[in-house]
Amino acid sequence: MTAYRLAKAGVRVLVIDAKRFPREKACGGGIQRRASLKIPFEWDSVVHNDLRALSFSFGLGKRFTKGYEKTLVYSVLRAEFDSLLLKQAERAGATVWQGCKVTGVESGNSTGVTIQTERGEVRARFVVGADGANSIVARHLNPRDNYYWQAALYCEVPTECLNPGTVDSERMRVDWGSLPSGYGWIFPKKNSANVGVGCPASIARSLRPYLLRFLQAEKILRPGAISRLKFSGHQLPTLTRRTRLSSDNLVLVGDAAGLVEPLTGDGISHACHSAEIASDSILNGLAGRAQDRPSYDRRIRDEIGIELFWARQLLSLAVAFPRILYELFEHNDSVWNAFCGILRGEESFRHLRRCILGPFQLLWTPVRYFAEWHERGKLELHSLKVKA
Ligand SMILES: Cc1cc2nc3c(=O)[nH]c(=O)nc-3n(C[C@H](O)[C@H](O)[C@H](O)COP(=O)(O)OP(=O)(O)OC[C@H]3O[C@@H](n4cnc5c(N)ncnc54)[C@H](O)[C@@H]3O)c2cc1C
Numbered sequence: 580m581t582a583y584r585l586a587k588a589g590v591r592v593l594v595i596d597a598k599r600f601p602r603e604k605a606c607g608g609g610i611q612r613r614a615s616l617k618i619p620f621e622w623d624s625v626v627h628n629d630l631r632a633l634s635f636s637f638g639l640g641k642r643f644t645k646g647y648e649k650t651l652v653y654s655v656l657r658a659e660f661d662s663l664l665l666k667q668a669e670r671a672g673a674t675v676w677q678g679c680k681v682t683g684v685e686s687g688n689s690t691g692v693t694i695q696t697e698r699g700e701v702r703a704r705f706v707v708g709a710d711g712a713n714s715i716v717a718r719h720l721n722p723r724d725n726y727y728w729q730a731a732l733y734c735e736v737p738t739e740c741l742n743p744g745t746v747d748s749e750r751m752r753v754d755w756g757s758l759p760s761g762y763g764w765i766f767p768k769k770n771s772a773n774v775g776v777g778c779p780a781s782i783a784r785s786l787r788p789y790l791l792r793f794l795q796a797e798k799i800l801r802p803g804a805i806s807r808l809k810f811s812g813h814q815l816p817t818l819t820r821r822t823r824l825s826s827d828n829l830v831l832v833g834d835a836a837g838l839v840e841p842l843t844g845d846g847i848s849h850a851c852h853s854a855e856i857a858s859d860s861i862l863n864g865l866a867g868r869a870q871d872r873p874s875y876d877r878r879i880r881d882e883i884g885i886e887l888f889w890a891r892q893l894l895s896l897a898v899a900f901p902r903i904l905y906e907l908f909e910h911n912d913s914v915w916n917a918f919c920g921i922l923r924g925e926e927s928f929r930h931l932r933r934c935i936l937g938p939f940q941l942l943w944t945p946v947r948y949f950a951e952w953h954e955r956g957k958l959e960l961h962s963l964k965v966k967a
Contacts, residue, residue, distance in 0.1 A: 580664060580854035581707050581832055581861075584619070586671035588862055593703070594673050595696055597680040597710075600665050601658040605733060605813035607773050608660070609751065609766045610653045610847055613924025617851035625663050627768040628654040630751050637905040638756040639796040645908065645915060651922040652751060654766045654773070656735070681710065684719045684829070692828050705861045706829045709854075712814045714835035720823040726816040726837045727891065729761075730783035731844065732790055733775030733811060735768070740804035745797065746772045754793060755905060758785055759957040760898040762844075763793040772799065777844055780814060781958055784965045815839040815846060817887055824876045828864070830857045838883055842890040842897070848924070849883045856882065889928035892947055893935070898957060899950035907935060 582594045609630070615622075630652040636642035669675050676698065683695035684706065692706040708716025746752075752765035761778025774797075776790045790810065794800055800808075818824070818837030825831065832838075833850030840849060860875035897904045907914040917934040920926025936943060 580618075580668075580851050581709060581857045582668040582673040583664070583671050584854060584858035585861060586668060586673040588858065589672075590861070590865065592668070592673040593701065594665070594668055594675045595679050595681055595694075595701070596665075596675070596677055599678045601662040603811075604657040604661060605731070605811050606657045606847075607733060607764055607766050607775055607844070608655045608657050608735075608768065609764070609773075609845075610655055610660070611843070611845050611922045611924070612650050612652065613922060614845070614848035614851050615653065616924045617848065617855060620667050622660070622663055625655050625659040626653045627656065628748055628766075630654060630749060630766070632747075632750040633908075634747070634750050634752045635905065635908055636754045637902060639754055639792060643909045644750065647916075647919040649923065651919055652766070654768050656768060656771075681715055684708075684716050686719075686827070688827050690828075704828060705864060707857055707861070708829065708831040708835040709833055709850075710835055712816050712834040714831065716829065717831050717835040717837075720826055720829070720831065721821075725819060725821045725823070727819055727841065728780035729777055729815040729817070729839070729841060729844070730780045730786060730812060731775055731777035731815060732786045733773060734808050735771045735773050736800070736804075736808060737771050740801055740807060741772060741799055742801055745799040752797070754796075755897075756901045757792070758782065758789055759901075759961045760894070760954065761785070761789070763789065765797065765799070774799070777815065779958060782962050782965065783812075785961070786812070815841075815844060817841045817891065818884060824879050830860065830875055832857050836879065838879075838887070840887055840890045842894045842928070843922070849887070852883055853879060886928055889932060892950075893928060893932060895950040895954045896935070896946070899953035903935070 582592045586592045629650050631650055632644055632646035634642055634644040665675060680697050681694055685693040691702050691704045693700055693702045694706060708714050710716055746765060746767050748767045754763040758778050763776040766773040776786050776793060778786060816834055816837040817839050822837050824836050832853040834846055836853055838849035838853055839846040856875060856878045914934045917926050917931040921928060921931060
């Protein structure tokens with residue numbers, strides 16, 4: 580996305596990706612409508628389903644379904660979506676090297692950055708680290724504990740493995756409350772259903788047993804189908820106050836920058852948004868306008884970081900009081916509409932927090948500290964139990 584924007588602006592861009600496209604990417608393939616606001620070209624051709632309703636359960640038990648009059652999430656196959664993005668970048672004029680791994684990054688200076696690749700050294704005026712959760716570029720700037728980590732396990736289940744009529748093509752399915760923190764999802768696609776579970780990385784060992792319980796409770800698989808499925812895992816990073824987002828002529832975008840929103844697991848919206856900020860910043864740098872790098876960090880923190888911060892706090896609240904989201908989504912329309920507004924890119928997490936607290940806004944600071952403390956305790960206790 581960054582390459583597309585820069586190439587469109589007339590910059591010479593080289594995209595280097597370790598994989599050959601189309602390639603799999605561990606993902607639910609749920610593109611929130613807020614992400615679509617940051618996609619500057621037509622992408623309808625890769626949309627599978629238009630999702631406007633959510634079936635929400637608590638602890639794999641009681642559930643309700645609630646809808647919205649407009650699209651909340653589009654479902655895609657990442658192999659198709661990502662190939663389209665790459666083609667758009669190429670069409671805009673970017674050169675693409677596929678199947679070429681970046682193996683090292685040298686410290687940049689004001690004249691450029693050198694990177695080592697499987698096809699030799701490349702020197703560029705700017706390098707954009709868009710290489711995901713295990714980014715080699717990000718590792719150059721940040722130790723692992725500069726991020727908050729979640730983990731997820733997923734599978735794209737083909738229709739022939741699904742019990743007919745068990746997956747609704749217009750509805751997302753989410754379970755919350757089965758783990759101290761974490762959720763399960765089912766996103767319908769044209770010829771498959773994406774099933775997965777996610778939770779903080781500190782309790783990732785609970786994912787596989789939870790996934791099996793989730794599948795059993797949903798009864799979506801035909802007898803014997805499970806042995807034909809392959810579940811893959813990956814990690815989801817969210818930035819913290821410590822995360823470095825750039826250095827001399829080097830900027831991080833998407834997962835490399837830790838832009839996964841931790842409450843819903845949406846990483847695509849802010850990956851696309853950061854591409855816009857990165858390309859503005861690089862264009863400023865190329866035009867010789869000063870302050871491009873500090874302004875990159877500032878814009879990421881102001882436009883994206885603040886949302887991630889509020890989402891993270893609401894996650895702590897939801898972990899400390901696990902029924903709160905479930906009950907409010909079901910019974911309080913202003914909370915439900917605020918949540919749908921976030922998915923659509925029309926509302927903020929700060930607004931959602933206001934709707935949740937209602938007249939108790941002044942209690943936020945003590946509630947927040949209690950929630951964070953309680954969340955830590957619950958996760959530590961759970962991981963001790965799992966180890967035992
Ligand atoms: C199981 C799971 C489910 C998810 N579900 C959703 C969802 O439904 N909706 C949502 O919005 N987000 C979801 N996310 C998050 C989302 O997938 C990411 O936030 C998003 O893909 C980030 O995009 P990116 O371009 O930064 O990184 P990526 O999509 O990971 O792309 C990184 C690219 O860099 C390449 N690369 C890596 N290392 C190198 C190297 N050394 N040299 C060259 N190339 C390299 C990779 O081949 C890859 O093509 C999910 C994540 C997981 C793990």
